[in-house]
Amino acid sequence: QQQVKQSPQSLIVQKGGISIINCAYENTAFDYFPWYQQFPGKGPALLIAIRPDVSEKKEGRFTISFNKSAKQFSLHIMDSQPGDSATYFCAVNNFNKFYFGSGTKLNVKP
Amino acid sequence: EAGVTQSPTHLIKTRGQQATLRCSPISGHTSVYWYQQALGLGLQFLLWYDEGEERNRGNFPPRFSGRQFPNYSSELNVNALELEDSALYLCASSRPRRNTEAFFGQGTRLTVV
Numbered sequence: 001q002q003q004v005k006q007s008p009q010s011l012i013v014q015k016g017g018i019s020i021i022n023c024a025y026e027n028t029a030f031d032y033f034p035w036y037q038q039f040p041g042k043g044p045a046l047l048i049a050i051r052p053d054v055s056e057k058k059e060g061r062f063t064i065s066f067n068k069s070a071k072q073f074s075l076h077i078m079d080s081q082p083g084d085s086a087t088y089f090c091a092v093n094n095f096n097k098f099y100f101g102s103g104t105k106l107n108v109k110p
Numbered sequence: 111e112a113g114v115t116q117s118p119t120h121l122i123k124t125r126g127q128q129a130t131l132r133c134s135p136i137s138g139h140t141s142v143y144w145y146q147q148a149l150g151l152g153l154q155f156l157l158w159y160d161e162g163e164e165r166n167r168g169n170f171p172p173r174f175s176g177r178q179f180p181n182y183s184s185e186l187n188v189n190a191l192e193l194e195d196s197a198l199y200l201c202a203s204s205r206p207r208r209n210t211e212a213f214f215g216q217g218t219r220l221t222v223v
Contacts (some may be wrong), residue, residue, distance in 0.1 A: 034211065043114075043200050044153070045213035089153065097166060098143065098202075098212055101154040 003027060004092045019077040021104045023090035028070065031050050032044025032093040033066065035075045036100075037086050044089055048075070094103045112136070114215035116201050120220045122128045123191050131186040135203030141165075143202040143212060144176060144185040153200065159184055160206075191222045 004025045013019045023033075034049035050057045050064040050073065057064045063076040077084055085108050091099040115134045123129050137144050146158040155168035159178035173189040182203075188195055198219050202212040 036214075043202075043216045046211055046213060049211065093212075097158070099155065100145075102152040 002031075003030075003099035004090060004101045006090050006104060008104060009102070010105045013080045013106065015080065015108055015110050016080060017080050017108075019080045019084065019106055019108070020074055021088055021090070021106070022072065023074045023092075023094050023101050024070075026069070027092070027094070029094045030092040033064070033073050034079070034091050034093070035062075035064065036074045036089045036091065038089065038103075039086050047088070080106075082108045082110050083109050114201055114203050114213055116199075116215035117126045118218060119216070120219045122223060125191055125193060125222055127191050128223070129188045129191060129195075129220055131188075131199050131201075131220070133184045133186070133201030133203075133215060135201075136213055138205060139203035139213075140182050140206040141212075142178055142182065143204075144184070144186050145200040145202070146170075146197045147197050147200055147217070148194075148197040156199075156208050188220070193222050194218070196220060196222045197211070 004023050006023045035047045036044035037047045038044040048062045050066050052068050055066050061078045066073045083101050087103045087105050089103050090097050117132045123164040141160040143158050147153050157176050158166040162178050176186040178184045198217040200214050200217045202214045204212045
């Protein structure tokens with residue numbers, strides 16, 4: 001049973017554009033929603049995270065938008081750069097049980 | 111402060127053998143998670159240890175097992191290796207009672223030939 005569904009599977013964006021990755025979940029018990037960035041051959045690194053009591057969190061060029069009623073959250077990367085090219089995973093968490101999305105491979109064209 | 115460290119970085123085994131992977135969590139972290147990431151695929155949850163006990167297990171056969179030591183480091187054992195066990199095995203750790211951020215190590219690349 002897939003706890004979180006992530007889309008798209010892959011994304012190509014021009015340098016300077018906005019990258020948007022979406023995730024949807026079903027279990028309303030989840031209370032922590034992180035995004036991870038993974039470069040080839042490396043482990044995932046925590047990028048940004050949000051709790052359900054806020055609708056948006058911004059850190060630099062990265063923003064999480066959270067829609068509690070729709071049970072959806074998304075990652076926006078503003079002014080996308082070639083160095084942002086990586087695989088991004090959303091995750092949901094409830095009391096130490098982490099479930100990850102299937103990942104989105106982002107390619108930012110120079 | 112050192113991050114999550116995993117050893118070895120690479121491991122090559124023959125089908126039917128056993129593999130042992132090790133993980134040292136960040137100092138102060140008591141929870142350790144193991145994930146399998148097959149090439150080009152997502153993260154599949156394997157095991158979660160906290161305070162020395164197995165708290166949760168993913169949908170993997172019993173030949174995947176592990177343990178957590180008193181210093182909170184952990185070991186993942188894979189018995190009777192199969193070709194499809196070839197993957198990147200990732201370990202993550204988190205603080206006690208926060209149930210929030212999990213930090214990953216660099217992984218162990220296991221190749222079964």
